[in-house]
Each structure stands twice: as structure tokens, then as C-alpha cells.
Amino acid sequence: MSVKDYIRERFFPHMWCPGCGHGVVLNAMIRAVESLGMSKNEIVMVSGIGCSARISGYVDFHSMHxxxxxxLAFATGIKMSRPELNVIVPMGDGDALAIGGNHFLHAARRNIEMTAIVMNNRIYGMTGGQFSPLSGYAAAASTAPYGNIDHGFxxxxxxxxxxxxxxxxTTTYHVHELSRLIRDAILHEGFSVLEVLTQCPTYFGRYNRAGDAPEMMETYKNRTVAxxxxxxxxxxxLIERGVFVKKELPEYCREYEKVIEKNQQKQT
Amino acid sequence: MQGKVKFIQGNEVCVEAALYAGLEFFAGYPITPSTEIAEAMSARLPQIGGRFLQMEDEISSICAIIGASLTGRKAMTATSGPGFSLMQEALGYAVMTEIPCVIVDVQRGGPSTGLPTHVGQGDVNQARYGTHGDHAIVALTASNHQDMFAITVEAFNIAETFRTPVILLFDEVTGHMREKVVIPEKGEISLVERLRTSVESGVDYHPYLPREDGRLPMSDFGGVHRYNVTGLYHDMWGFPSDDPKIVYGLIRHLMDKIQNYTGNMTFFRQDHIEDAHTVLVSYGAAARSARHLVENRRKRGERLGLLELQTLWPFPGDVVRKVCKNADYIVVVELNTGQVIREVKLAVDRPERVYLANRIDGQLISPTDIQNILRLLHGKGV
Amino acid sequence: MAKKKLKAHHIERTWCKGCGICVHFCPKQVLALDEHNIAYPADPEACICCRMCEYRCPDLAIEVECQET
Incomplete structure (x- = not known):
């Protein structure tokens, strides 16, 4: 097995910029799925809009852009309808937490089994570098030319x-950890969130003098701790990496199955 | 008609009809005056092994049903004006991705929060033009419970046949009113099941390659064919494309698959048209008053006729033109400032014959209201 | 544990966008960018088969083929 068994090769080279961390996430995700030995037919990837969302087009799974x-709302319908499927939802930070913030909160609250991967590059890349809810105070962006006064989540x-x-x-520097955490998140029976700090050298890096892709990854190496x-x-x-929460609580689809079991009318 | 007789709310009729049609998945958010649909679904769906979801808003509700439908289940959501506004973007996504689903809008007075507990028919144009970009859409309505049942089943049939979202434009009066309905026996109304692909596993499947008749066999998401679904213009495999030929082909297909088959989705009722010199054109709750007036005045020798539209979009202009051909007066009865009247004027010869009889104060137009307007038109004074 | 030995670096030249991540993080300075700004193994002898270049490549352009010795 190699990475190429899991991607739609005809769309490569992909559309992301040189050094974009999203490709590193794709790379690690494929290795995570490979290590799980899952059939490609069991995996549904649902994405929204933005640079991050394009990841679903590159993987040879069932993909919904x-x-x-x-x-997450589309994914909730899919998962509730077919709980046996593994649903992975990669999102950007703006996609997940600005326009999609409410769906994010409620999917977490329901504890519906799916894997939310927030690819946090602290910027809106697709539209050209506007500040996001994760840019943070004082960050520079095309819509914060005098410095951002919004605080991040x-x-x-x-x-x-x-x-x-x-x-x-985790981060795109810590690729083994990244692949392992994606694997753990997929295996978790409940709503799992994995935040991945991922570099956008084109906009965040350039506007904030954070350097090129390798330099931004050096920062992930030096400014994060286990x-x-x-x-x-x-x-x-310092930013902490690793698992913050792992607990077992009733999962939404299984709870609904119980509602059906209790109330389903006997076929006459 | 054989079957179980019930005396229930229109919203409950909609639920019974959806289940009759094979609904397995409902997602919604509470909003007056449609909430009873969600309430009844929450009780009924688990009983048949279906699934009910109360989502965090109307946006997520429509998104969830689109997702569920893609996996192979008949799916529906229900809302009212403000919620219908929130659904517009995802409605366009369902159009573009050709995922069958049914959206019920139990209309109330608008704009904005408007009149939550009072009737209105102000969402007719929103149903047609609410989502951005050129598109074709199907919107149906009904004025009484028996028709509501049949039309709701038909909405699912059209959604499945044409792989399109279908809007049911009901209103507060028909939704909340209780009257008799006979639930038809199984098989009495024919049902359209999803056309699934016969392409086998391992063979190249084209989810977005229409057959000659415009229909596209589907493969349940999560099944043997892995493909892509996107709201971007896409090729026959579902992958994004901005190739002008592909873009043109897709938008033409999306328009044509509805517009070339209007015969399969045009529903209406006509009464006393033959010798009518005044034809009332109405729909939904307003058509109840129009019908009452026509029946009443016919007994007194007045040559009134009624055309009740059940299909609002695609607008049945040909039907309207034919039915109104010999009328001296064409009076559109509706609960808005004039939405269907515009289409009627476009459809008929000599549009100067077309007049509006309406109410826009949250109250159902009464037969007397219409009668007063007719008397003025006929030069009789009130 | 058996030591791994390099067989070959397979680099998809049309996929590589020359970001330099592989070059920067290679612990043995095996990789470099050529005159077209595309990664190539400048010093393959030095490769220790850690495959970090493969795992960190955002373009999925590198495959390091190793064999057990």
C-alpha cells in the first residue's frame, strides 16, 4: 500500500500553494487511514468551503464538498442515516468556527461519532488573507491592515x-503525532476534534513576517510543548499539544437506535 | 376512496402523507406555524425505524436532510418564512448537486418575523427566486387536507423522478385547520422510488451523466461507488470544472430537466370554467374562499369560474391562458401584494383583464371580500 | 532492529512545488532543490531512511524506498 492508493491521482499536483500545511495533513490522514486498514468504501469525507475543504476532492473516499x-450539518445527516460509515470532516478555522461555529458547538454537544479536523492556519486563504476567528490579537491580515483587534478562540x-x-x-511539524492523533480521533466513539496548526506561508506567513513554510514549521517545533x-x-x-480530553459518553446515533428499538411498532 | 378517516391538522396531514410516500428522515427546527410537523415526525419516525433530528437551526436542518438523502433515504424538512430564508443557500446546493428532498414552508405573514401566527402567501416568489443563480424549481400547494395529502406524496415523487428539491408552499390556515381527511390505502397513490444505478462495483459510474430522458440513476453514498459531490460546476463524475462546455451543459440540464417535463408536474383544479365570464385564479387557503364564493354565486346565476393552482412553479402559464381565454375578468385571489398575478398577466392574452383580490393584513380573505371586489369590477358598487 | 538502507527516492517532479520543507528538515542534508526549484537527492548515500521528508511533504511528491539490511 502506498499513499497513491488513497488519492485521486489525476488531480495532482493539487491546488494548494507551495508549502501549504494542508498537504501535510492530507499526507498524515492517508497514513492514518492506511494504518487502520479501513476499506475506502466505509469512509465518507464531508467538507465545507475554503482551501481546507478541497482536501475531500483529493481522497478516494466518498466525498462531499x-x-x-x-x-458538520451535512455530515450529521449522513451519519444519522448510515451510522456504520466513518465520517471525517476536515474544516478550516474560519469554516469551522466563524460561519460554522454554531454547527460545531452542537455537533460536539450531541456527541455524534465523527472526526472533526480543524486545519487552523489562522487566516482565510481562499479569499486572499482576511483575518479569521483564530488569527488572534494584533495579527496582520488583508482586512486588519492596522492590526487585528479581535481575540482568537x-x-x-x-x-x-x-x-x-x-x-x-498538534501541528504539521509533528507528523507522526499528527497521523497517530487522526487515527485515535477516527477510532474514538463520539465526537472528536483534532486541531492541527497548519502553515499558510502565502498569506499568514507573509503578512505576519512569520517566514516561509519551513520557518513556520520551526515555530511549531519551538513554540509548542507536549x-x-x-x-x-x-x-x-507555549502552545500545548496532545490529547486534552478523552472520555466515554453515550454516542448520539446509538442513543437514537435505542429510541427506535423501544418504540418501533411490531410488523403485523 | 377507501382508507382510514381522520380529523386532523393540515400539518399532521403533511406528516401522514410524507410517511405514506416513504419518508425515512426528517430534520427540522421549531418555528410557527410549522412546528406540529416536527412534533409529529419526532413521534412517528422512530416507530417505523426512521430518523428524526432536531437541529440547531434551519440551515443545518436542510443540510442534514440533503446528507441523509444522498445516502439513499427519502428526506424532508419543514419550516416557515424566516427559516425558509435561512435555507436558501442549501436549497441551491440541492439543486446543483441534484439531491432529492422536500422542503415544506408553512407560510405566515412576512417580511421578517412578521406575523408568526397569522396567514400569508408572501413566499411564492422566494420559492422561485430565493436561492442565487439561475435555476429551475418545483413548488406545489393545496387548499384542503385531501389535496394536501396527494400533493405531498406527489412532491416526493417529483423529487425522486427529477432529482430535485421540491417545495411545498402551505400556509398557516391550511396547516393549522382541522378537517376530514381519508388516508388512502397503500398502493392507492402510486409512489416513485429512487432510480438507482445498475452499474456494478468496480465499473466506472457517472453520477452526473444524465440518461436520454434527463434522469440520473443514483448510487447511495457509502455504497460501492465512490464519487464526489460539490456545489461547484462539475463534470459527470462530480468533480469541479470551469470548462465552459461543461458549465453550459450542466446549467442547461438543470433547467431543461424541469422545464421540459412541466406536463409531469402541473396540477390544478378547475370549476365552472366553460361559460365563466369571470375566472378567479387562486391557490392555498385563499382558494377556499374563492371556491366558496364561486359555488355560492353560481346558484344565483352568476357566471363565475375557478382555477385553483396546485403547481405554482414551474408556473403553469399554458393552463392559465387556456382556462382564462374567454373570460372578461380574471381575478387573482392571493394573500400578498401580488405575486402570482404577475405570472398570470404574463401568461394571458390581453393582460388588462387581470385584477387582484387580496388581503395583506394577516387575515384570510373572505368570500365577501372577494365578492365586494367583483361587484366593483362589474360596476355594481358594494 | 534491522537497519534500513535506501533503495531510492522517488520524487514526482510534476507534483513538487519546491517549498523546501524536505530540504530544511532532512537531518542529513540528503535533499536539495535543483535549478528548476524541484527537490532531488543530492547526497543519497547519507540517507538514513527516516522518511521524514516523505511524511512532511505537502505535495505528496516523495516516496523513500528502503530495504532491510
Whole structure:
């Protein structure tokens, strides 16, 4: 098995910019799926709109490219209708948490089994570099020429508060961890959120003088620590990586199956 | 008609009819005056092994039914004006991706929050033009419970036949009113089941290659054929394309598959048309008053006729023109500032014969209201 | 554990966009960008088969073929 068994080769080279972290996520996702030994027919990928959303077109799964922010809502219909399918929902930070914020909260609250991968590049890339809800205070963007005054979300805390039963974070630098966490998120029986810090050298990097793709990945290496690390106490600005939440709670589709079992009329 | 007699709300009729048609999936969000549909669905669907979802808003509701339909289940949502506004973008997605589904809009007074508990028919144009971009759409309506049942079943049949969203434009009066309905026996109304592809696993399947008759056999998502679905212009495999030939071919197909088959989706009723010198054209709740007046005044020798439209989109212009051919007065009775009247004027010869009888105050137009307008038109004074 | 030895770097030249991630993070400076800004193995002898270039490549353009020794 190789990566090429899981992609739609005819669409390569892909449309992402040189050094875009989304390709690294795609790369790790394929290895995660390969390691699980799943049939491609069992996997449905539902995406919204934006650079991140194009990932669904490149994988040889059932793929649905929907409308901006609503991927989780479409995915909820698919999963409720066919709970046996593995549903993966890759989203950008704006897609998941600005226009799609409400759906994100409620999918987490329901604890419906699906894997939400938030590819957080802190910018709207497809439209040319406007600030997103994850850009953070003082970031530069094409719609924040004087510096952003919006504060960013903490995706992990938000997901936990909303009820997600698996919450993790990693970066495109930590590719083994990335692949392992995607695998764990897919295996989790409930709503799982994986935030991946992914570089956008074209817009975020350029506007914020964060360097090229390798330099941005160096930052991920140097400015993140494993969750629970001592270093975080000394340097609170470090970003934690790893699994923040993993717990078992009743899963939505299984709960609904119980409702059906109890109330289904006997066939006469 | 054989079957079980019930005395229920129109919203409940819609539920019974949808289940009769084979509905297995409903997602919705509470909104007056459509909420009873969601309530009844939440009780009825698990009983038949179907699924009910209360979503976080109307946007997610329509998205969820589109997703469910793609996996092979007949699916529906129900809402009212403000919720229908929220659904417009995803409605266009269902048009573009050709995913069958039924959207019920139990109309209330608008715009905005408007009159949540009062009747209106102001969403006729929104049903047609609400989502952006050129597209064809099917919207049906009915004025009484028996017709509501049949039309709801028909909505599912059309959705499945043409792989299109179908809008049911009901209204507060028909939705909340209770009257007798006979639930037909199984088989009494024929049902269209989804046309599924016969292409076998491992053989190249073209989800977006129409057959000669314009129909596209589907493959359930999660089944043996892995393909792509997108709201972008796409090729026959469902992959994005901006090739002008492909773009032209797709938009033409989306228009033609509806417009070339209007005969299969045109429903109406006509009464006393033969010698009518005044024809009332109406639909939904307003048509109840129009019918009452026509029946009443016929007894007194007045040559009134009624054309009740059940298909609003694609607008049955040919029917309207034929029926109204010999009338001196054509009076459109509706609960808005004049939405269907515009289509009627476009359809008939000598549009100066067309007049509007309406109410826009949240109240159902009464037979007397219409009668007063007719008296003025006929030069009799009130 | 058996040591791995490089057989070949397979690089899809039409997929590589020359971002330099593989070059930057290679622990043994095996890879470089050529005059067309496309990655190539400049010093394959030095490769230790860690495959980090393959895993980090955003263009899915690199496959490192190794054999057990």
C-alpha cells in the first residue's frame, strides 16, 4: 500500500500553494487511514468551503464538498442515516468556527461519532488573507491592515466546553503525532476534534513576517510543548499539544437506535 | 376512496402523507406555524425505524436532510418564512448537486418575523427566486387536507423522478385547520422510488451523466461507488470544472430537466370554467374562499369560474391562458401584494383583464371580500 | 532492529512545488532543490531512511524506498 492508493491521482499536483500545511495533513490522514486498514468504501469525507475543504476532492473516499460552514450539518445527516460509515470532516478555522461555529458547538454537544479536523492556519486563504476567528490579537491580515483587534478562540477549550469527548491538538511539524492523533480521533466513539496548526506561508506567513513554510514549521517545533510539560509553567505562551480530553459518553446515533428499538411498532 | 378517516391538522396531514410516500428522515427546527410537523415526525419516525433530528437551526436542518438523502433515504424538512430564508443557500446546493428532498414552508405573514401566527402567501416568489443563480424549481400547494395529502406524496415523487428539491408552499390556515381527511390505502397513490444505478462495483459510474430522458440513476453514498459531490460546476463524475462546455451543459440540464417535463408536474383544479365570464385564479387557503364564493354565486346565476393552482412553479402559464381565454375578468385571489398575478398577466392574452383580490393584513380573505371586489369590477358598487 | 538502507527516492517532479520543507528538515542534508526549484537527492548515500521528508511533504511528491539490511 502506498499513499497513491488513497488519492485521486489525476488531480495532482493539487491546488494548494507551495508549502501549504494542508498537504501535510492530507499526507498524515492517508497514513492514518492506511494504518487502520479501513476499506475506502466505509469512509465518507464531508467538507465545507475554503482551501481546507478541497482536501475531500483529493481522497478516494466518498466525498462531499458542501457549502461554507455547514459541513458538520451535512455530515450529521449522513451519519444519522448510515451510522456504520466513518465520517471525517476536515474544516478550516474560519469554516469551522466563524460561519460554522454554531454547527460545531452542537455537533460536539450531541456527541455524534465523527472526526472533526480543524486545519487552523489562522487566516482565510481562499479569499486572499482576511483575518479569521483564530488569527488572534494584533495579527496582520488583508482586512486588519492596522492590526487585528479581535481575540482568537482556544479551539480545544471551546470543544471541551461544548461537549466533545475527544479533543487533541498538534501541528504539521509533528507528523507522526499528527497521523497517530487522526487515527485515535477516527477510532474514538463520539465526537472528536483534532486541531492541527497548519502553515499558510502565502498569506499568514507573509503578512505576519512569520517566514516561509519551513520557518513556520520551526515555530511549531519551538513554540509548542507536549500537554502537561513543565516548560509550559516557565513559558505560559507555549502552545500545548496532545490529547486534552478523552472520555466515554453515550454516542448520539446509538442513543437514537435505542429510541427506535423501544418504540418501533411490531410488523403485523 | 377507501382508507382510514381522520380529523386532523393540515400539518399532521403533511406528516401522514410524507410517511405514506416513504419518508425515512426528517430534520427540522421549531418555528410557527410549522412546528406540529416536527412534533409529529419526532413521534412517528422512530416507530417505523426512521430518523428524526432536531437541529440547531434551519440551515443545518436542510443540510442534514440533503446528507441523509444522498445516502439513499427519502428526506424532508419543514419550516416557515424566516427559516425558509435561512435555507436558501442549501436549497441551491440541492439543486446543483441534484439531491432529492422536500422542503415544506408553512407560510405566515412576512417580511421578517412578521406575523408568526397569522396567514400569508408572501413566499411564492422566494420559492422561485430565493436561492442565487439561475435555476429551475418545483413548488406545489393545496387548499384542503385531501389535496394536501396527494400533493405531498406527489412532491416526493417529483423529487425522486427529477432529482430535485421540491417545495411545498402551505400556509398557516391550511396547516393549522382541522378537517376530514381519508388516508388512502397503500398502493392507492402510486409512489416513485429512487432510480438507482445498475452499474456494478468496480465499473466506472457517472453520477452526473444524465440518461436520454434527463434522469440520473443514483448510487447511495457509502455504497460501492465512490464519487464526489460539490456545489461547484462539475463534470459527470462530480468533480469541479470551469470548462465552459461543461458549465453550459450542466446549467442547461438543470433547467431543461424541469422545464421540459412541466406536463409531469402541473396540477390544478378547475370549476365552472366553460361559460365563466369571470375566472378567479387562486391557490392555498385563499382558494377556499374563492371556491366558496364561486359555488355560492353560481346558484344565483352568476357566471363565475375557478382555477385553483396546485403547481405554482414551474408556473403553469399554458393552463392559465387556456382556462382564462374567454373570460372578461380574471381575478387573482392571493394573500400578498401580488405575486402570482404577475405570472398570470404574463401568461394571458390581453393582460388588462387581470385584477387582484387580496388581503395583506394577516387575515384570510373572505368570500365577501372577494365578492365586494367583483361587484366593483362589474360596476355594481358594494 | 534491522537497519534500513535506501533503495531510492522517488520524487514526482510534476507534483513538487519546491517549498523546501524536505530540504530544511532532512537531518542529513540528503535533499536539495535543483535549478528548476524541484527537490532531488543530492547526497543519497547519507540517507538514513527516516522518511521524514516523505511524511512532511505537502505535495505528496516523495516516496523513500528502503530495504532491510
Amino acid at each position: 458542501t457549502i461554507h460552514g455547514r459541513a 482556544d479551539i480545544a477549550k471551546l470543544s471541551e466546553a461544548a461537549g466533545a469527548t475527544f479533543v487533541a491538538r 500537554v502537561g510539560s513543565e516548560k509550559k509553567n516557565q513559558d505560559p505562551d
